[in-house]
Amino acid sequence: MTNDIEAPKEKFPGISIEKELKKSYLDYAMSVIIGRALPDVRDGLKPVHRRALFAMRELGVFYNRPYVKSARIVGDVIGKYHPHGDTAAYDTIVRMAQDFSMRYPLVDGQGNFGSLDGDSPAAMRYTEARMTRIDREIVDDLDKETVDFVPNYDNSLNEPAVMPSKIPNLLINGSSGIAVGMATNIPPHNLTEVINGLIEMIDDPNITVHQLISIISGPDFPTGGIICGRAGIREAYETGRGIITLRALTHIEKSKDGSRESIIITETPYQQNKALLVEKIAQLVKDKRISSISEIRDESDRQGTRVVLDLKRGEVAEIVVNQLYKMTPLQRSFGIIFLAIVNNKPEILNIKQILEYFILHRKVVIYRRTAFELRKAEEKAHLLEGLNIAINNLDEVVALIKGSKNPAEAKTGLISRFDLSEIQAQSILDMRLQRLTGLERDKIAEDYKNILQEIDHLRAILADEHKVMQIIKDEFTEIRDTYGDERRTQIIDAVDELLPEDLIAPEDMAVTVTHTGYIKRNPLSLYRSQRRGGKGIKGVNNIEEDFVSDLYVASTLDTFLFFTNYGKVFWRKVYQLPQAGRTARGKAIVNLLELAEGEKVAAILPVSSFDDDDKSKSIMMVTKFGRVKKTSLHEFKKPLRKGKRALTINDGDEIIAASILNGDDTVFLLSKKGMSIRFHESDVRIMGRMAAGVRGIRLRNDDIIVGALVITSDEDSILIVTENGYGKRTPVSEYRQQKRGGRGVFGIKQSERNGDVVGAQQVFDNDEVILIADSGKMIRMDLGNLRLIGRTTQGVKLINLEEGEKVVAMDTVAFVEEDDIIEEE
Known part of the structure; x- marks a missing residue:
C-alpha cells in the first residue's frame, strides 16, 4: 500500500502578457528617450556628455591645467556616473574633441582623435584630454545650488540633473540621436548669431520667428560648406522640421599655360567622409560615368582640406561640378529635427521656443x-x-x-x-x-x-x-x-534642382520642323560638313505630302515654346527634342507634348533667354476671331511639364499664330474674306498670361483670321494665296499702318474667281513656297519669278487645279545656306 502525498498547491496571481510587455517596453523607451538619446533643451547635453564634463570638473582637469590620460577620465565616468561600457564614454569624449564634429569643441584633446577621412581615434590609453575654455561657462556656478543634484546609479554619489550653462549649447553645437520611435538632428549654429538672437528676444519678447531668421541666418557647420537656399531653414525654424541642401566649397584653377582647368574642393559637407567622397569620384571616373576628369589628388594637410580634380583639355569645369553635385556626396541633404527634452518629455520645438526655454533656464x-x-x-x-x-x-x-x-x-x-x-x-x-x-x-x-x-x-x-x-x-x-567668431558656412540663394541641362555642354543645333508636324535636331556641324552651296543641303528626304517648313539654329540649352490652338503653352529644351539622322523626319510633335483631344500646335517659338532685364521682348498671340494679346516674354520663364495657360480662349475661338516682338515691330492680320490690317505693336498693351486679349481687327460675322505676320521691315513682301489657286506678292509698304481694332483694307480682292483666302507668308526673292490642295496635290514655286503687284489686285494663277479641287494650305520651304551657318557661328 502506497501513500500518495500531494504537494501543496501554490497560488500565483495571473499576469497579462500584453500589459506586462506594454509596461516594460514603455519603461525601456522612456529610459532611452530621457536617459540616453536626446539632449536637454536647457544645457543641450545628453546624460553621457553631462557626466563626462562633470567627471572632468571633479578631477580638476580645467583648460589651464595639465592634460590627463583619457583612460583616467573614462574610468571616472563609467565608475561613478555612467553605468555603461568604456567605449560609449570614450566615443563621447572623442566626438567632443573633434573640431570637425563640434562647432565649439568641449574637450581639448591631445593625440589622435580621428580625422575627416574616417580614421579611428587612438586607444584611450594613448590620448590625453582636458576641458576647453568654453566649458567653464557650462559648469560655472555649479557649486551655488543653481541646479538640482540627483543620486548616481548606485546612490553613492550625486550628479547634476542639468548644467547651469551660460551658453546655448543645444544650438551652437547641435545634437543628433535616435531614440525609440523618434530622432533628433539639430545642426550647429554660430555663437555670435545665437547670442544676438537671445539678446534681441530679451529686448523684445514678442519677436517673431521671421525676425529671428534675420539675426540667426542659419546653421553654421564646423566644416564650412554652402547651404543652398533659405526655404528649408525657414521651415525648420518655424515648424521644428526642415531639409536643407549642403554643398562642398569649390573653386576652379587654371593650369599655367591656360589650356586646362582643375576643380579644387576646399570644404566638404558636414559629416561627410572625405576619403569616401574621393573614392566615389574615382569610381565614377573608372566607370566612365564622368569622363572629363583625368586625375584625382588629395592634397589635404593640417592646414585644411584640398582635393584636386584635374580636367582633360577643353572640358568645361562648371559642367563637371554640376555632374559631381548630381552623382556624389559633394551635394547632400541635411534633415533638421529640433527635438529635445522639455520638462522630462520629448518635444519638437521651433527656434523661438528653444531660445525661450534657454532664457527661462538662465x-x-x-x-x-x-x-x-x-x-x-x-x-x-x-x-x-x-x-x-x-x-x-x-x-x-x-x-x-x-x-x-x-x-x-x-x-x-x-x-x-x-x-x-x-x-x-x-x-x-x-x-x-x-x-x-x-x-x-x-x-x-x-x-x-x-x-x-x-x-x-x-x-x-x-x-x-x-x-x-x-x-x-x-x-x-x-x-x-x-x-564669438565669424560664420564658416555660406548661405546662398536657392538654386533650382540640378536639371539635365546643368550636365550638358552647350552646342549649336539645327532644329527642323516639317509641314505635317515632325521635329528633330542635329548638330549644326553635320550640315556644315556637307560643303554644299546655292540652296543649301537636304535636311529631310522628300516624303509625299511633307517638307521642311521651318528651320532654327539654336543651342542645346535654348527653349522652344509650343503654343496650341487651345491657348496653352508647352516648354521643351532643345536637348529634349529627338535627334535623328540628317534625312529622317524626326518625331511627331504630338508625341512630345501632353495634348488634349483636338489640340494641335499653332506656333513654335525658339527662345534663348528669359532675361527679366530685357523688357522690350514680348509674345504676340492672335486668334481666328481677330483678338490679339501681347505678354512679356519673362512671363513664360517658369515651365510646367503639362503646360500653362497662355491665353484665355472664348467659346469657338482658337490661337492661329504666335510671334516674338522686339519692341518696334508691326503686326499684319489677314482674314478669309481678304481684309487686312497693319498696326504697330505699341497699340497693344502688355497683359498677363490669363488675359483674353483685345480686338485686333473688326471682322464680319462669317469672317475669320487666316494669316498673322510680324513685319520687321517695309522692304519685305507678303504673299497671299486663295483657295482657287490664285495669289499675289505685294510690298509691305502697300499696306498702310493703321490703329488696331478697325475693319482694315483689302489685302486681296475676293471674288468668285479667287475664292476664300488660304493664308499669307512674309517672303523674299530667293524663297520657295509650297501650295497644297485638298486632293494631296503639291506644287513648289520659286518666288523669284513672281513679280510684285499692287494691294487691290486679284492676283495671278499659281497652281492649276482640277474641278472641285481647292488649295487648303501654303508654307515656305526652309533650307540652310553655308553663309547663314557661318554667320550664326
Whole structure:
C-alpha cells in the first residue's frame, strides 16, 4: 500500500502578457528617450556628455591645467556616473574633441582623435584630454545650488540633473540621436548669431520667428560648406522640421599655360567622409560615368582640406561640378529635427521656443544663484555683526571670557550678556587675537558695511525681474565678446534642382520642323560638313505630302515654346527634342507634348533667354476671331511639364499664330474674306498670361483670321494665296499702318474667281513656297519669278487645279545656306 502525498498547491496571481510587455517596453523607451538619446533643451547635453564634463570638473582637469590620460577620465565616468561600457564614454569624449564634429569643441584633446577621412581615434590609453575654455561657462556656478543634484546609479554619489550653462549649447553645437520611435538632428549654429538672437528676444519678447531668421541666418557647420537656399531653414525654424541642401566649397584653377582647368574642393559637407567622397569620384571616373576628369589628388594637410580634380583639355569645369553635385556626396541633404527634452518629455520645438526655454533656464539659475549668495551673505553678516558687537565692547568681552571656567561657560555668558546667537558667540571665541588690532577692527566694520550693501543688492535682484534679465543680457554680451567668431558656412540663394541641362555642354543645333508636324535636331556641324552651296543641303528626304517648313539654329540649352490652338503653352529644351539622322523626319510633335483631344500646335517659338532685364521682348498671340494679346516674354520663364495657360480662349475661338516682338515691330492680320490690317505693336498693351486679349481687327460675322505676320521691315513682301489657286506678292509698304481694332483694307480682292483666302507668308526673292490642295496635290514655286503687284489686285494663277479641287494650305520651304551657318557661328 502506497501513500500518495500531494504537494501543496501554490497560488500565483495571473499576469497579462500584453500589459506586462506594454509596461516594460514603455519603461525601456522612456529610459532611452530621457536617459540616453536626446539632449536637454536647457544645457543641450545628453546624460553621457553631462557626466563626462562633470567627471572632468571633479578631477580638476580645467583648460589651464595639465592634460590627463583619457583612460583616467573614462574610468571616472563609467565608475561613478555612467553605468555603461568604456567605449560609449570614450566615443563621447572623442566626438567632443573633434573640431570637425563640434562647432565649439568641449574637450581639448591631445593625440589622435580621428580625422575627416574616417580614421579611428587612438586607444584611450594613448590620448590625453582636458576641458576647453568654453566649458567653464557650462559648469560655472555649479557649486551655488543653481541646479538640482540627483543620486548616481548606485546612490553613492550625486550628479547634476542639468548644467547651469551660460551658453546655448543645444544650438551652437547641435545634437543628433535616435531614440525609440523618434530622432533628433539639430545642426550647429554660430555663437555670435545665437547670442544676438537671445539678446534681441530679451529686448523684445514678442519677436517673431521671421525676425529671428534675420539675426540667426542659419546653421553654421564646423566644416564650412554652402547651404543652398533659405526655404528649408525657414521651415525648420518655424515648424521644428526642415531639409536643407549642403554643398562642398569649390573653386576652379587654371593650369599655367591656360589650356586646362582643375576643380579644387576646399570644404566638404558636414559629416561627410572625405576619403569616401574621393573614392566615389574615382569610381565614377573608372566607370566612365564622368569622363572629363583625368586625375584625382588629395592634397589635404593640417592646414585644411584640398582635393584636386584635374580636367582633360577643353572640358568645361562648371559642367563637371554640376555632374559631381548630381552623382556624389559633394551635394547632400541635411534633415533638421529640433527635438529635445522639455520638462522630462520629448518635444519638437521651433527656434523661438528653444531660445525661450534657454532664457527661462538662465532666469532660474540666476534666481537660485542669487538666493544662494544672499543666504551666504546674510550668514556672513550675522557673524560680522557679532564680531562688531564684541569689538565695540572689547574690555567687557575679554573680562567675561577671562572670568569663565571653561569655553561653554564663556559662550553662555556672551549669549546672555550681549543677546548673541550661538554661532555669533562661537565666532567671538574662535577669533584670533590679531584681529583685535586697530586695523583689523576697522576692517571688520568695513566688511560689515559692505556685506549689508551686498545684501540689499541681492534682495533688489530677487525683487525685480528686469534686473535679472539685465544680468542675463550682460552675461550673454560677455560670452559673445569672448567666444564669438565669424560664420564658416555660406548661405546662398536657392538654386533650382540640378536639371539635365546643368550636365550638358552647350552646342549649336539645327532644329527642323516639317509641314505635317515632325521635329528633330542635329548638330549644326553635320550640315556644315556637307560643303554644299546655292540652296543649301537636304535636311529631310522628300516624303509625299511633307517638307521642311521651318528651320532654327539654336543651342542645346535654348527653349522652344509650343503654343496650341487651345491657348496653352508647352516648354521643351532643345536637348529634349529627338535627334535623328540628317534625312529622317524626326518625331511627331504630338508625341512630345501632353495634348488634349483636338489640340494641335499653332506656333513654335525658339527662345534663348528669359532675361527679366530685357523688357522690350514680348509674345504676340492672335486668334481666328481677330483678338490679339501681347505678354512679356519673362512671363513664360517658369515651365510646367503639362503646360500653362497662355491665353484665355472664348467659346469657338482658337490661337492661329504666335510671334516674338522686339519692341518696334508691326503686326499684319489677314482674314478669309481678304481684309487686312497693319498696326504697330505699341497699340497693344502688355497683359498677363490669363488675359483674353483685345480686338485686333473688326471682322464680319462669317469672317475669320487666316494669316498673322510680324513685319520687321517695309522692304519685305507678303504673299497671299486663295483657295482657287490664285495669289499675289505685294510690298509691305502697300499696306498702310493703321490703329488696331478697325475693319482694315483689302489685302486681296475676293471674288468668285479667287475664292476664300488660304493664308499669307512674309517672303523674299530667293524663297520657295509650297501650295497644297485638298486632293494631296503639291506644287513648289520659286518666288523669284513672281513679280510684285499692287494691294487691290486679284492676283495671278499659281497652281492649276482640277474641278472641285481647292488649295487648303501654303508654307515656305526652309533650307540652310553655308553663309547663314557661318554667320550664326
